[in-house]
Amino acid sequence: MSTTSHEVAQGPHHNSGAAPTALSAHSIDKKFPGVLANDSVDFDVRAGEVHTLLGENGAGKSTLAAVLCGLYQPDAGYLMRNGKRINLSSPRAGLHHGIAMVHQHFRLVERFTVSENVILGSRDLPFRLNRRELNEKVAAVAESYGLPIEPDATVGDLSVGQRQRVEIVKALYQGAEILLLDEPTAVLVPTEVEKLFENVHAMTAAGKSIVFISHKLGEVVEISDRVTVLRNGRVTGHVSGRGTADTKELARLMVGRDIELNAQRATHATGHEVLQIRNLSLSINNVSVLNDISFNVHAGEMVGIAGVAGNGQRELADTIAGLVSPTTGSVTISGAMTTDCGPIQAREVGLAYVPEDRLGMGLVPSMSILDNLLLTRDRQTVVDRVSVRPEAARLIEQFEIKANGPDHLARKLSGGNAQKVLLARELSGGRGATKLLVVCSPTRGLDVGAIETVRRLLNDARSAGQAILLISEDLDEVLSLSDRVLVLYRGAVVHETPGETAQLSQVGAAMAGLASDGHA
Amino acid sequence: MMRIPFRVVFEQRGETPRRLSLLVPIASVLAALCFGAIFLLATGYSPIDTYSNMFRDGFASFNGITDTLALSTVLICTGISAAFAFQMNLYNIGGEGQLYLGLIGGAWAGIALGDHLPTLIMVPIVLLCGALAGAAWIFVPALVRSRLGTSEIVSTLLLTYIAASLIKHVIYTPGSFFRNPNTSFPQGRMVADSASLDSFGSSRLYPTFFVALIIAGALYWVVRRTEFGYRIKVISDSPRAAHYAGINARRTTMWVMLISGALSGLAGAMLIVGPYGKIEPSIITLGYGYAGIVVAALARNNLGLIIVSGILFSGLRVGGNNLQVTTSTPIHIGVMLQGAILLFALGGEAFRRYHIHVVRTHVAPAKKALS
Incomplete structure (x- = not known):
């Protein structure tokens, strides 16, 4: 049943060979209307390693992560935890099995303190909270992984990096053994990224497993023991060994062709x-x-x-x-x-x-693409859409916007196409x-x-x-x-x-x- | 631990299928009729007889259909009044009060100008004065809403109670300008003959019905085709985009609310030039303004559909009112049905917006065949 299509990977460098598979997903299918977000995806993570899910937006990595933590149920395929088959009906069930997700957009209550946020959702709380004891427990969990946070601080006053730490501490406090970090660096400055990576190492050294979700090649190479690349819902490749992956190779697996994102600067003298x-x-x-x-x-x-x-x-x-x-x-x-x-x-x-x-x-x-083009232009008392239509069609072609035509609604565009519409309008003068x-x-x-x-x-x-x-x-x-x-x-x-x-x-x-x- | 083996899942639809847009309102009405049938049966009336009577009295007889269209004249106007504001997320629920002011404004013009002008000029003046009075009644709520963000829901609603008192005041105060001086019984003074239209034949339907249709059509065009309508759409959908594009949301808010008030006022003035000819104090018990909210909700604020929902709702009301006369079924059954239809229509929205399905919980993990 279990089709081990992935290559036989070497174990992570610092823990070579011995680590057992903590969580694995087998032949996961997940369909959404019109898209097959995951198509027969296999994935596994061992105790004490960082396994990265790499892919573009829409490649299916967030869907897979959602399946792994119990947010979505797969249409086909199954999960195994420590060699036993499990069925996660909800994120709470995931947590029960020690699987927790740290979302890109934090799910914290800003008016609550760090400790209050950490215990939020726990069902076995006493009627009266012993705050001092709680704060000590939270601080202890945080410190053991090098995540300094002040349990009494109000979350609303914390920086983004600190909030992320609260999310991680929360997951650890709830007993997570496997942490799914969804684009954790997207919101951080370089120094905070370094700090996060230190925390990740502290956690893996303690035997926790990290599933790192990202599309930033550089950091993926730096942090990962293994990388699984997804494209269009399918696994397109695996790379093993920390620091050994080649960013060019990863980019090719991710996009399916060679890409050029190199620096380009003004070629001629600047003007007035x-x-x-x-x-x-x-x-x-x-x-x-x-x-x-x-x-x-x-x-x-x-x-x-x-x-x-x-x-x-x-x-x-x-x-x-x-x-x-x-x-x-x-x-x-x-x-x-x-x-x-x-x-x-x-x-x-x-x-x-x-x-x-x-x-x-x-x-x-x-509004339609056509009406959106009119947004920043001079409109007559009676809006003249007829004369703008050919221009809209021309811009859709010129900017390679994937749409059914000028009447395509803006909210039905993908992020990239919406951005192209916006650029098309702004660059074409109003x-x-x-x-x-x-x-x-x-x-x-x-x-x-x-x-x-x-x-x-x-x-x-x-x-x-x-x-x-x-x-x-x-x-x-x-x-x-x-x-x-x-x-x-x-x-x-x-x-x-x-x-x-x-x-x-x-x-x-x-x-x-x-x-x-x-x-x- | 025992668990319910089924779970209802609401999944948001990307797009509502076209057939559902049609099916859901029809199903909502049918569901409301079934709901009403429970109460009819419980009180010993036959649902089938009651409903067929209602249909006949509302749509399928000469008096029924003309009365329905006559009522819809008012309800289309109050319906557009509500929908026009609602589409910009401005909840003018004080159409009722603006309608009273339309009655007062129209009656004032009809009495004060006397019998000097031809009907063709007099009637538009009366309608205009009613509309202006309605707009004046919403002016302060519109001003504080657009400048300070004060909730128009509260301000327009509370002003309705003041408007109702105003109606009572102008009728019940001895010597009032609007009170008929020739009777001791308090009633409204008749407007000039030139300010009154004749109904069609033996019906109670007045030419104002066509004015309502024209206005509905014109506003539909304004919203779809003009810069003003464009602005309304941008502001209602994303105020930040309006700000970004330099659209003056305050001014547009002001205008939309004033137009909304004017339309309710117009509905009141139409009663003056049509069936009433004077201020009829019983207007405060009829709730035509509130009914406009229901009409707008049934049409989902689509100005084109207001005509349809206005006529349907009027028919229901006319049919329901006649029940008491023809079959001695309590009039409240009709009122209850109107409420039920609104509730079911709004509840039906859930089916349009979400894909609802029942799933089994605790399913055995799906087995994937290896092929």
């Missing part, structure tokens, strides 16, 4: 200043969000803004786009002062803005010819193929002489695309460096607020 920001400050409810920011973006130049989420990136973009009026300072686009003028005026002088939130801000989900393009997290959540396209589009726009401000939490993206990199920390620019010579360590340190000022 298109965007000028002077002493920009913004306070919301007396909390300073942006603090005395000044910089320029030139025609044909891409300036990247790096930073951990929540350090003022969104507010900066919104202020430039005219959606928010700054407290002090000014924004000038193409020589026209657009401070306090609103988004329509800013667009008239050449602004295009791709917000971070595609569906809901950049696009109206319940109220005026585009001179400045502000893009936020343009490739977040996209698969590798779409990332390639989006980056190519941005490069083309730069080559065409548009000034581009790229705001992204994906540090690799900022470093590989930008001609200049600025680091935003607590609403201020704390570091500036040319893209070509930017040092990951320096930028990473600046993002974490440890910068020696890199300004000239």
